[in-house]
Amino acid sequence: xxxxxxxxxxxxxxxxxDEVPLFIGAFAVNGIPQLEKSPNRGYSGYDPKMxxxxxxELSVAFTVNFAKSFPQVCTSGSASTSLPLGPLLAxxxxxxxxxxxxxxxxxxxxxxxxxxxxxxxxxxxPDLEKETEMEERxxxxxxxxxxxxxxxxxxxxxxxxxxxGWSGSRVVEACIDxxxxxxxxxxxxxxxxxxxxxxxxxxxxxxxxxxxxLNQSVLGKISKLTLNxxxxxxxxxxxxxxxxxxxxxxxxxxxxxAIHIYHNEGEILRLVDLxxxxxxxxxxxGPETDIGKVKEIVGSQLCLIGxxxxxxxxxxxxxxxIEMEVKRIIEKAxxxxxxxxxxxxxPPRTTAPLRNWEAMIRACRAYGKYPV
Amino acid sequence: MPNxxxxxxxxxxxxxxxxxxxxxxxxxxxxxxxxxxxxxxLSRGMDGVGDLFEKKEYFLADLVTASYIIDQAMTLxxxxxxxxxxxxxxxxxxxxxxxxGDLHDIGKNIAIALLRASGFDVVDLGVDVSANAFVRAVKTxxxxxxxxxxxxxxxxxxxxxxxxxxxGAGLRQRLFVMIGGRPTNKAFxxxxxxxxxxxxxxxxxxxxxxLLKSRQGRGAA
Numbered sequence: 001x002x003x004x005x006x007x008x009x010x011x012x013x014x015x016x017x018d019e020v021p022l023f024i025g026a027f028a029v030n031g032i033p034q035l036e037k038s039p040n041r042g043y044s045g046y047d048p049k050m051x052x053x054x055x056x057e058l059s060v061a062f063t064v065n066f067a068k069s070f071p072q073v074c075t076s077g078s079a080s081t082s083l084p085l086g087p088l089l090a091x092x093x094x095x096x097x098x099x100x101x102x103x104x105x106x107x108x109x110x111x112x113x114x115x116x117x118x119x120x121x122x123x124x125x126p127d128l129e130k131e132t133e134m135e136e137r138x139x140x141x142x143x144x145x146x147x148x149x150x151x152x153x154x155x156x157x158x159x160x161x162x163x164x165g166w167s168g169s170r171v172v173e174a175c176i177d178x179x180x181x182x183x184x185x186x187x188x189x190x191x192x193x194x195x196x197x198x199x200x201x202x203x204x205x206x207x208x209x210x211x212x213x214l215n216q217s218v219l220g221k222i223s224k225l226t227l228n229x230x231x232x233x234x235x236x237x238x239x240x241x242x243x244x245x246x247x248x249x250x251x252x253x254x255x256x257x258a259i260h261i262y263h264n265e266g267e268i269l270r271l272v273d274l275x276x277x278x279x280x281x282x283x284x285x286g287p288e289t290d291i292g293k294v295k296e297i298v299g300s301q302l303c304l305i306g307x308x309x310x311x312x313x314x315x316x317x318x319x320x321x322i323e324m325e326v327k328r329i330i331e332k333a334x335x336x337x338x339x340x341x342x343x344x345x346x347p348p349r350t351t352a353p354l355r356n357w358e359a360m361i362r363a364c365r366a367y368g369k370y371p372v
Numbered sequence: 373m374p375n376x377x378x379x380x381x382x383x384x385x386x387x388x389x390x391x392x393x394x395x396x397x398x399x400x401x402x403x404x405x406x407x408x409x410x411x412x413x414l415s416r417g418m419d420g421v422g423d424l425f426e427k428k429e430y431f432l433a434d435l436v437t438a439s440y441i442i443d444q445a446m447t448l449x450x451x452x453x454x455x456x457x458x459x460x461x462x463x464x465x466x467x468x469x470x471x472x473g474d475l476h477d478i479g480k481n482i483a484i485a486l487l488r489a490s491g492f493d494v495v496d497l498g499v500d501v502s503a504n505a506f507v508r509a510v511k512t513x514x515x516x517x518x519x520x521x522x523x524x525x526x527x528x529x530x531x532x533x534x535x536x537x538x539x540g541a542g543l544r545q546r547l548f549v550m551i552g553g554r555p556t557n558k559a560f561x562x563x564x565x566x567x568x569x570x571x572x573x574x575x576x577x578x579x580x581x582x583l584l585k586s587r588q589g590r591g592a593a
Binding site (some may be wrong): 024182183184187188190191233234235236239265266270311312316345 | 387389428430431432433434436437440444448481482528554555556557559563
């Protein structure tokens with residue numbers, strides 16, 4: 001009998017495990033911790049502004065509880081064991097960074113670094129190894145990994161985490177996330193100032209590769225790389241080919257031994273045939289996308305991950321609706337292997353009642369025995 | 373033979389920044405009223421951009437580009453539009469914001485550009501706007517419509533919180549609430565008690581017009 005994690009790995013390699021793998025990304029900031037309302041299911045007290053060590057302890061406790069409560073499910077590790085890009089670049093170039101008070105926590109910017117894209121020529125990639133901020137983050141990452149190793153002993157069959165070499169980043173969209181430009185400026189820049197946008201993405205791509213290499217120095221090896229980048233949702237096919245594909249391919253090529261996973265909750269059916277060209281092995285399909293159509297287009301070239309609707313169906317449907325939808329998704333996408341049942345994106349804060357998560361798990365086991 | 377406003381509209385459809393600005397200046401030089409340049413040139417061009425978007429020949433990046441070009445053209449027209457304002461009719465006032473916890477303004481900014489280009493008076497509250505801030509803005513600006521946007525699944529509940537806060541402050545009945553953004557849908561809008569869901573920024577403009585028309589039909593909201 002395979003463990004949930006072994007099933008996930010086989011599916012990522014395009015194979016058929018004994019049954020359809022089930023992955024639920026149980027991060028502290030998404031809706032899953034709301035399961036705390038059910039006894040013994042989660043943890044309470046998460047606050048993004050609290051002391052990082054305390055936050056880590058709460059996250060670890062939550063993950064351990066989650067993995068033990070749902071032994072059929074593969075879930076994510078406690079805290080992020082990917083080195084965050086952070087606002088280092090923007091700060092390095094003189095931008096003011098402020099911290100926002102919200103459920104998501106994290107940093108924000110009072111204004112973008114580049115008001116005018118024509119300023120992009122002045123961007124240079126700093127030598128990250130000389131940056132104190134990066135050094136501090138590497139120490140934090142080492143601490144997290146060490147804590148995970150201790151806490152998750154015995155749960156390896158249920159977790160996809162930094163301990164198994166999972167890492168992630170954004171690439172093109174990082175130009176916006178890192179406060180270089182506003183989204184609108186970036187998007188209109190592709191048409192009006194294309195060479196400046198190329199320059200900006202070029203710098204960001206180099207920064208992402210450097211950051212991931214530093215991350216790798218702590219993890220030992222990046223063996224699974226998730227690139228989380230929604231910007232193609234807003235692009236035409238030609239823009240995707242010009243402004244996204246070459247850069248993301250470069251990042252994937254820099255870690256050529258890894259399994260490459262692409263995450264985008266947006267609707268990109270018009271582009272999915274190009275994902276294998278960027279060296280992706282798997283694609284996390286958003287809830288708005290017909291996963292059956294994706295399967296028709298990409299066949300066995302990509303492992304598909306998804307796509308139970310976390311916006312409406314999961315929180316508001318009844319267990320019978322959810323079981324039927326899981327059955328439908330499995331029928332459309334699981335044939336021949338290379339499929340992982342999951343939510344199409346992170347569940348919202350006010351997440352589904354426990355009975356609906358259990359319906360998802362039950363239906364996956366009922367309808368997901370191979371051959372399906 | 374096409375006049376300068378026809379050409380202007382086509383330049384915008386082609387997303388030609390320089391061409392649009394040149395023809396906006398030319399229109400003014402030829403004596404067209406600024407409001408005419410806006411309605412018969414830029415707004416018509418935006419309709420053409422919207423048509424291409426609906427046909428999936430243009431994508432969001434193109435809509436953003438068009439709204440940027442309109443913004444630039446508006447800087448040439450704004451002074452004259454203000455002078456003409458007494459003679460024209462304002463369509464309605466909208467208070468617009470991205471809900472608390474969400475820092476994405478892409479959809480909001482396009483929708484605002486489209487609304488303004490069509491004669492709406494829009495108060496932009498920015499991003500990460502709390503329910504209380506929406507309530508304060510409604511009390512201050514007395515809008516016809518409150519519009520909310522969100523990109524993140526995790527921030528969706530904030531929309532419901534705004535509707536509840538407006539109700540709690542006794543403001544809900546006097547205005548319309550419309551929502552939009554990637555994770556939203558019609559069922560969600562109905563569930564939280566919004567009046568309308570907008571699938572796209574273009575849809576937002578259409579919906580805003582329809583909401584105001586419906587109010588005229590029934591007297592007052």
